[in-house]
Amino acid sequence: MMAKTALIDQYGSYLGVKQGRFVLKVRGETKWEKAPVEIDSIVITCEGVSISAAALMLAAKFGIDVVFFRHTNPVARLLHYRYGTLMKTWSLQLKHYESDTLSLAKKFLEGKIHNQRLVLLEYSRRLRSAGRDSGFIENKAAELANRLSELAGASDLAGLLQVEGHAAKSYWQAVSTLLPEDLGFHHRYTRSNPPDGPLDPFNKALNIGYALLRKEVWRAVFLAGLNPYLGFLHRPRGGRPALVLDLMEEFRPISVDRPLIGLARTDKKIFAELEDEGAAFRDLWAYLLKYMHESKPPHIELIASQARKLVLHLQGVNPYTPFKSRW
Secondary structure, eight states: OBTTEEEEOSTTEEEEEETTEEEEEETTEEEEEEOGGGOSEEEEOSSSEEEOHHHHHHHHHTTOEEEEEETTEEEEEOOOGGGGGOHHHHHHHHHHHHHSHHHHHHHHHHHHHHHHHHHHHHHHHHHHHTTOOOHHHHHHHHHHHHHHHHHHHOOSHHHHHHHHHHHHHHHHHHHHHHSOGGGOOOSOOBTTBOOSSOOOHHHHHHHHHHHHHHHHHHHHHHHTTOOTTOOSSSOOBTTBOHHHHHHHTTTIIIIIIHHHHHHHHHOTHHHHGGGTOSHHHHHHHHHHHHHHHHSSSOHHHHHHHHHHHHHHHHTTSSOOOOOOOOO
């Protein structure tokens, strides 16, 4: 158990209910029993897991998030029957999608690039304090400041994505110099630009972290009553939760990149063990989940707040403002 999340990732696991409590068994052996109030999320990450109808109904009754992953790729989640009554918010979302896309897309990227820059400035300060050269990191942070200026002048979505691409290049070049050389990180790889060979451990860790972040943002979007598939920066496409990806952008640098950079600099052993994708996966997930919950203020609360801010924007109450980390 981690925070209030139950991560079920062992083949042969069975989640059932006994006297109103969740019971997890693995190949017949009871691993834990928990009352519904002790859990806010159940995350299942492998296919060899069974879950009873009683467990699903108990989770729905108490509003417990049940999410299915195939490793780091989200597959499905439990959706309460009454969620479809939130058509008013969805209608407002569609209206803004038709008239307000560029403005909101800029806000999401403004938050992301600002927070990327803050991560670099934090490490440039640490390098100076240690008497080491911070010039390269500071130059890359300055490039990100220029990208923020360019962002304000972008006139269409293609222009925004071009600015984001230039910012990402500067950011990941800087990050690569902060990591131990033997991790082999030189570039951030994604589905659209996969590596020629095996993926390096830090990129694997980023994928795990972003999967966790996606789950938390997805949950915040549902709780706020928003339609997760109608985004602004990320264009709607079948099967892609575009709005979830939009709201993730502001938190990638501070909720995932920053703690992973710190972990790589102090205890890189876990990254080397990611080849196994078993215990190391669980340890990394637990580390990031704890970081998100125990930061001050907790990132989980900040994510939920941004989703609520977007609803207020759609309702015309307050303009949306991106989350910008101070440090």
